[in-house]
Amino acid sequence: MKVDFSATATDYAKHRPGFPDSLFNRLSEYGIGLPGQKIVDLGTGTGTLARGLAARGSDVIGLDPSAAMLQQATQLSESAQLKVNYRVATAENTGLPSASTDVVTAGQCWHWFDRPRAVQEVARILKVNGCIAIAHFDWIRSKGNIAEATEQLIEAHNPDWSMGGRHGLYPTCLRDLNEGGFKEIQTFSYDVFVPFTHEDWRGRIRTTAGVGASLTPDKVELFDQELAALLQTNYPTPMLQVHHRVWVAIASL
Numbered sequence: 001m002k003v004d005f006s007a008t009a010t011d012y013a014k015h016r017p018g019f020p021d022s023l024f025n026r027l028s029e030y031g032i033g034l035p036g037q038k039i040v041d042l043g044t045g046t047g048t049l050a051r052g053l054a055a056r057g058s059d060v061i062g063l064d065p066s067a068a069m070l071q072q073a074t075q076l077s078e079s080a081q082l083k084v085n086y087r088v089a090t091a092e093n094t095g096l097p098s099a100s101t102d103v104v105t106a107g108q109c110w111h112w113f114d115r116p117r118a119v120q121e122v123a124r125i126l127k128v129n130g131c132i133a134i135a136h137f138d139w140i141r142s143k144g145n146i147a148e149a150t151e152q153l154i155e156a157h158n159p160d161w162s163m164g165g166r167h168g169l170y171p172t173c174l175r176d177l178n179e180g181g182f183k184e185i186q187t188f189s190y191d192v193f194v195p196f197t198h199e200d201w202r203g204r205i206r207t208t209a210g211v212g213a214s215l216t217p218d219k220v221e222l223f224d225q226e227l228a229a230l231l232q233t234n235y236p237t238p239m240l241q242v243h244h245r246v247w248v249a250i251a252s253l
Contacts, residue, residue: 015203043109
């Protein structure tokens with residue numbers, strides 16, 4: 001399945017909920033997101049993680065291969081009066097000096113990288129005793145809930161999409177970090193319910209790899225119409241409460 005998130009940039013900026021504030025509070029307990037701390041956010045997308053860290057006073061560089069996503073990130077940061085240095089670059093080739101940053105973060109993106117190369121690049125740009133935080137924020141599918149119904153619709157429209165049925169846990173990250181020479185690997189996770197209007201949930205789903213990032217525009221429109229009908233019929237309440245899980249792996253050199 002060929003994926004291009006640039007095609008979803010506008011919806012991504014408008015409808016993807018950022019990480020909850022509670023995540024940044026938890027990260028601070030691990031010494032991440034402190035005032036003046038130099039942080040590089042890989043695969044920053046529209047900057048949801050980068051902005052949260054910048055809001056706490058960190059000096060953040062946000063990297064992403066998509067100029068369209070970074071354009072949205074810049075607009076969102078400026079609207080929030082936050083300073084983030086956005087640059088077009090990949091996780092595997094950041095273009096940054098060696099031993100130049102205190103922390104590297106990656107939110108909702110580690111699985112898209114060439115992971116062995118990415119972990120080597122992270123180790124290269126981190127200072128001695130620097131650390132990495134890999135974070136995810138996923139909806140959780142369970143029998144009869146809105147996530148299950150939505151995933152089934154995605155699968156019907158895009159049989160090549162195979163990312164459904166996850167439980168918001170990413171053990172492969174731990175192997176990647178261990179094989180990359182990182183130590184003191186720790187994880188934490190917790191669940192939250194995120195409110196969505198019908199419009200916002202449809203927009204959120206259009207940003208996914210299985211819909212807006214891989215289907216043609218006409219197929220996206222057809223999918224969106226069917227999702228709207230499904231929500232109106234089966235989940236008519238104006239505000240949806242969607243089960244999500246925050247999962248984080250933290251490790252140091």
